[in-house]
Amino acid sequence: MRDAGIGRVLVASLHQGIADLLPTRLEFYENWFNPIGLRDGTIGLAPLAAVLSFLRRENGMYAAVTERAGDYAAQWAVLGMSGLRTRGIRALPRALRTRFALGVARRLVRETYAGSRAVVKVRKNQARVDLRSSIFCGVREPVDMPLCRYYAAAFERVLTLLEAPGTVDVVQCRGAGESRCVLTVTFGSGGRPAMAGREVSP
Secondary structure: OOHHHEOHHHHHHHHHHHHHHOHHHHHHHOOOOOHHHHHHOOOOHHHHHHHHHHHOOOOOHHHHHHHHHHHHHHHHHHHOOOHHHHHHHHOOOHHHHHHHHHHHHHHHHHHHEOOOEEEEEEEOOEEEEEEEOOOOOOOOOOOOOOOOHHHHHHHHHHHHHOOOOEEEEEEEOHHHOOOOEEEEEEEOOOOOOOOOOOOOOO
16 A cells, blocks of 8 residues: 555556546656655545545546546456456456455455445345545535546446446535435446557556
């Protein structure tokens, strides 16, 4: 884990999302996400907060960058599993496959930031995900958009990669003035397509 409990994958995935979608701004963001800090694990909460704050001012690019970062984090989480475990999950009956895939996504949330948790309740073809202490949503003043799209994208991508596809929506966001962050997962619909371009190792 990084300083202040920030996980390596969170910082690496945001850095890659910025490189993909805001390449001309990458040098600016590397004032906080500097290569040495990325390599050595010394990037803390203050630099991360600065990066997220500036991203919210990037003419509507915040959602695109954080969703791309969530996609990368999910891809790396699944690639980091053993082949035996991945094949085992994919071979399970659908209901069990879905629950195991949600477990992988829950661990991803915990690994992004030590204080964050995802509490998942499954009912038939839907699940409710209660995000506790989202690292993205601790803003001083509410904003006019949901800030936890990173987690929505990560959940959706994990489900797709483990062959339990579903559509994930943000229905409440603490950063937008709600009392909590809540996602809903509708199974058997949508799912995230593969990202264009090459796969990138964390």
